[in-house]
Amino acid sequence: xxxxxxxxxxxxxxxxxxxxxxxxxxxxxxxxxxxxxxxxxxxxxxxxxxxxxxxxxxxxxxxxxxxxxxxxxxxxxxxxxxxxxxxxxxxxxxxxxxxxxxxxxxxxxxxxxxxxxxxxxxxxxxxxxxxxxxxxxxxxxxxxxxxxxxxxxxxxxxxxxxxxxxxxxxxxxxxxxxxxxxxxxxxxxxxxxxxxxxxxxxxxxxxxxxxxxxxxxxxxxxxxxxxxxxxxxxxxxxxxxxxxxxxxxxxxxxxxxxxxxxxxxxxxxxxxxxxxxxxxxxxxxxxxxxxxxxxxxxxxxxxxxxxxxxxxxxxxxxxxxxxxxxxxxxxxxxxxxxxxxxxxxxxxxxxxxxxxxxxxxxxxxxxxxx
Amino acid sequence: xxxxxxxxxxxxxxxxxxxxxxxxxxxxxxxxxxxxxxxxxxxxxxxxxxxxxxxxxxxxxxxxxxxxxxxxxxxxxxxxxxxxxxxxxxxxxxxxxxxxxxxxxxxxxxxxxxxxxxxxxxxxxxxxxxxxxxxxxxxxxxxxxxxxxxxxxxxxxxxxxxxxxxxxxxxxxxxxxxxxxxxxxxxxxxxxxxxxxxxxxxxxxxxxxxxxxxxxxxxxxxxxxxxxxxxxxxxxxxxxxxxxxxxxxxxxx
Numbered sequence: 001x002x003x004x005x006x007x008x009x010x011x012x013x014x015x016x017x018x019x020x021x022x023x024x025x026x027x028x029x030x031x032x033x034x035x036x037x038x039x040x041x042x043x044x045x046x047x048x049x050x051x052x053x054x055x056x057x058x059x060x061x062x063x064x065x066x067x068x069x070x071x072x073x074x075x076x077x078x079x080x081x082x083x084x085x086x087x088x089x090x091x092x093x094x095x096x097x098x099x100x101x102x103x104x105x106x107x108x109x110x111x112x113x114x115x116x117x118x119x120x121x122x123x124x125x126x127x128x129x130x131x132x133x134x135x136x137x138x139x140x141x142x143x144x145x146x147x148x149x150x151x152x153x154x155x156x157x158x159x160x161x162x163x164x165x166x167x168x169x170x171x172x173x174x175x176x177x178x179x180x181x182x183x184x185x186x187x188x189x190x191x192x193x194x195x196x197x198x199x200x201x202x203x204x205x206x207x208x209x210x211x212x213x214x215x216x217x218x219x220x221x222x223x224x225x226x227x228x229x230x231x232x233x234x235x236x237x238x239x240x241x242x243x244x245x246x247x248x249x250x251x252x253x254x255x256x257x258x259x260x261x262x263x264x265x266x267x268x269x270x271x272x273x274x275x276x277x278x279x280x281x282x283x284x285x286x287x288x289x290x291x292x293x294x295x296x297x298x299x300x301x302x303x304x305x306x307x308x309x310x311x312x313x314x315x316x317x318x319x320x321x322x323x324x325x326x327x328x329x330x331x332x333x334x335x336x337x338x339x340x341x342x343x344x345x346x347x348x349x350x351x352x353x354x355x356x357x358x359x360x361x362x363x364x365x366x367x368x369x370x
Numbered sequence: 371x372x373x374x375x376x377x378x379x380x381x382x383x384x385x386x387x388x389x390x391x392x393x394x395x396x397x398x399x400x401x402x403x404x405x406x407x408x409x410x411x412x413x414x415x416x417x418x419x420x421x422x423x424x425x426x427x428x429x430x431x432x433x434x435x436x437x438x439x440x441x442x443x444x445x446x447x448x449x450x451x452x453x454x455x456x457x458x459x460x461x462x463x464x465x466x467x468x469x470x471x472x473x474x475x476x477x478x479x480x481x482x483x484x485x486x487x488x489x490x491x492x493x494x495x496x497x498x499x500x501x502x503x504x505x506x507x508x509x510x511x512x513x514x515x516x517x518x519x520x521x522x523x524x525x526x527x528x529x530x531x532x533x534x535x536x537x538x539x540x541x542x543x544x545x546x547x548x549x550x551x552x553x554x555x556x557x558x559x560x561x562x563x564x565x566x567x568x569x570x571x572x573x574x575x576x577x578x579x580x581x582x583x584x585x586x587x588x589x590x591x592x593x594x595x596x597x598x599x600x601x602x603x604x605x606x607x608x609x610x611x612x613x614x615x616x617x618x619x620x621x622x623x
Contacts, residue, residue, distance in 0.1 A: 011477060018474035026462035196461075203458025210424050211452050212475035212518075213444070 015214045019222035020229075027192070027226055037188040038234050041180035044306075045238055048176025049246030058134055059088045061097035063111040071118050073110065075142055087138070098123070107131035110139075173246040178260075178332035179305035181235050185264055186299065186325055188231050189271030190278060190292045193223055197279040198288055206369040216369045224272045228265055235264040251339030259335045259342055267328035270352040273359025274324075280366035299325035324355040375400040375522055375553050376421065381430035383416050390416045392577035393430070398522075403544070403554040405568035407561070413577040414557040415455060418524055421555075422452045435521050448476075451515030451552075455526040459499045465510060466495050472517040480517050489513045489543060505536030505620060509543055516547070523547060525556040529563055534613055539620045541567050562609075 027033060066073055080087040090097070090106055097109045102125060113119040122139055124132035148156055197220065200206050206216040239257055242248035250256040274295060282291035300306070302320035309317050309326070320326055331348035334340040342349075376398035383391040391413045398404040406414045419425040421432055423443045432439035434446045459468050466482040473480035486492045489509040494502060502510060508528055515523045528544070529537045537560075544567060548554050558564055564571050565585045573581040573588075581588055 015474055015477065019471065022460070022463060022467060022471050022474075025467065026460060029462040199461060203461075204454045204456075205458065205460055207424060208452070208454055208457060209475060211422055211447050211450065212472070213447065213477045214475040 011213065012215060012218050016218045016222050016225075019214070019219055020225045023219075023222045023226035024229060027196075027230055033192055036191050037184050037231075038237075040187070041184040042238060042241065044183075045173070045177050045180045045242055046245075048172045048180070049242065049248075051172035051176075053171040057086050057088050058131075058138060059090055059106045060135055061100060061106045061109040062089050062091045063094045063097065063109060064091060065094070066110060066112050066120070070112070070120070072120050072143060072146065075146060076110070076139070079142070101125045102127070104128050104131070108135035108139075171247075171249075173242060174249045174337045175308070175333070176306075177238065177242045177246075177248050178336055179303075179329045181238055181260070181264055181332055182267060182303070182325055182328040183300060183305050184234060184238065185231055185268040185328060186271050186296055188227050188234075189268050189275040190296055191275075192227050192230075193272055193275035194279040194288065194292055196223060197276060198285075201279075201368075201370055204370070210369060217367065220276060220367070224269075224276070227272065228268050231268040232261050232265050235261055249337050251336060256336055256339070260332055262342065263328065263332050263335060263345070266349060267324075267332075267352060270324055270328075270356035270359075273356050273363050277359050277363040277366065280363060280368070299323045302326070303329050305329055322351065324352055327351040327355075372399045372401060374398065375435055376404075376555070377431075377433040378417075378421065379431040381417065381420065381432065382428045383413075383420060383425070384428045389577055391420070394574070394577070394579050396572050396579060396582060398553060398555055399570075400521075400553055401548070401551060402569040403548050403556070403567055405564045405571035406555070406557045406574055407559065407564050407571050408557075408574035409559060412574045414574055415526055417574070418526055418555070418557060422450060422524055423447055424452075448518060449521045451518065451520035451523040453511045453515050453523070453525045453528060455530070457511070459514075461500070462498065464496050464498055465491060468499065468510075469514065469517060472514055476518040478518060485513045485516060486510075488516075488546075503536075503621075504532050505539060508532060508536070508540055512540075512543060512547065516552075520552065522553040522555060525554065527557055527559070529558065529560065533621065534609060535616070535618060535620050537563070538613075538618055 060076075062073070068074070076087070077089065079085060080089045090100075092100075094109065094111060097106065100106050101109055101123065104125065104127060107124070107128075108131075109123040111121045111123060113121045120139075120143075122135060124135060126132075148154075200219070200223075206219065209216045209219060236257070239248065239250075239260060243250065252259075278291045278295060279288060282288040302312070302316065303309070303323050303326035304320065305325065309320050312320060321330070327348040331340075331345045334345060334348075335342070374397045378397070379395050381391055381394045382389065394413070394417060406417065408414050416425065420427045421434065421439070423439065423446055427439070435449045437445040437449070439446060460471060463471065465486060469480050469482040469485055483492060483495065486495055489512060491502075491506060491510055491513065494506060494510075499507065499510065512523075512525070512528070515525075525544070529540050532540060541563070544554060544556070556567070568585060570584050571582070571588075572579045581591075583591070
């Protein structure tokens, strides 16, 4: 009987590609696997899409003690009744309105002033200086113009002209969708690969491989490869739904889609090392999900996936912006919405690579078949 | 005398201070069914896994089909089929796909349907492993050991957890494989299984072989040493009653 040749790199590659096909078949049949990595992020994309964009309106309460014939009130009402007016007047009793003011639901309350000249009092809250300034400057503009007109001045000597530069409107879908793609990559890498590896160990599939021509690590690589391909397909579907249903911004059209797919592939490759590492360290059914959540949750909270990192204290931003999930989220967002090209995103790619190298070295050192 | 296909000499396996296998020597002849008997924790599985190339040995020598384990483990891998105790298979794949996957791992073509037919599983070809009955699972597991057309097949407690009918069926299947010229090495702690199935056996306890021979020979030795059963020999056992009432045919959905 002629002996088979010893396993070589080429034969492992051939075996690995063969096994990848079967790993893909299996993972596409695993319905439960879709939930965390696909249905979940997709649901959030839909929520972000339905949120539309933040309304730029000024809501001012009007006291029921204010008489309709008050000239200032009339002028304000006229502005509020214009089409597409950003001003919204909310009538009510003063007690009622003050409660809403303290909850920051309105910017101020208009009430009659003590004098008889028709002046008004603006009640504002110290809790929100921004909306207070907006309400104040708007009302001051109205009263100033009325005063000038009353004094017979129709063409003021000094004026401020304001001009607007056409900017991109902030929309929740543009913020949310890249974050959800990144989140989906993280889930696939940790929950997807980590749990299957755990099962392959428990059912002795990896151990059984030791008695074949294939090295067990080849099956792990095949698994990672199949998950990465699955990840690219999922990303494409999420982008497709985002564009079709919610008009997600693609700075350079199809080219941007391609760039996002490449970034996702890069991202999941960086995360996969952690999926393998976590399943190497956490060996039983109870500790593995805990370990994965410990790795995933802080990243999801700190990487600007669900809310902007700007709203966190600076020291926390410092930490958050260097997490692998933040590198992927930010680079996806910059590619899609700001139109950054892949080469310009090199610091993020370098950051992900650094995290990946650490993971792969540790994962290789802790890997066992049982 | 038939040639020896496995030679194990002074095999020792230590885990730290614990000696799991303590200087075991035995030989397996080509074409026989050889049993390793012993209570749980005696070192049967460890011995098997060392010969199967899955575990490194501490000291000793193992030769399988002329190849020394120390120098030519890959040659041994290509010549043996193994069934691990309580093992499973890659999830979400059907039986045909699993066999094809083994073919890829051995780098050789397989005929999945032919193998499945041989083990009476052709109707389950499209089913995933976890939908099979206990007996079907064991038969499929045996089918996977033949993917690389091995000279020796190792079975670690193949009949554990099976009902009497499935166990009797499994014995027939194992004898079938053996009749094709494949040497079988199995572990068991069922004495009836050892007696019915094995041509020769070794009894292991606490990492040492305490007896070796044919089942009949070992019984003869014991009787000659003056041993007598305390109870009189009954004309039938409870197992006989059970099989008489429920039949010997295999129960499978």
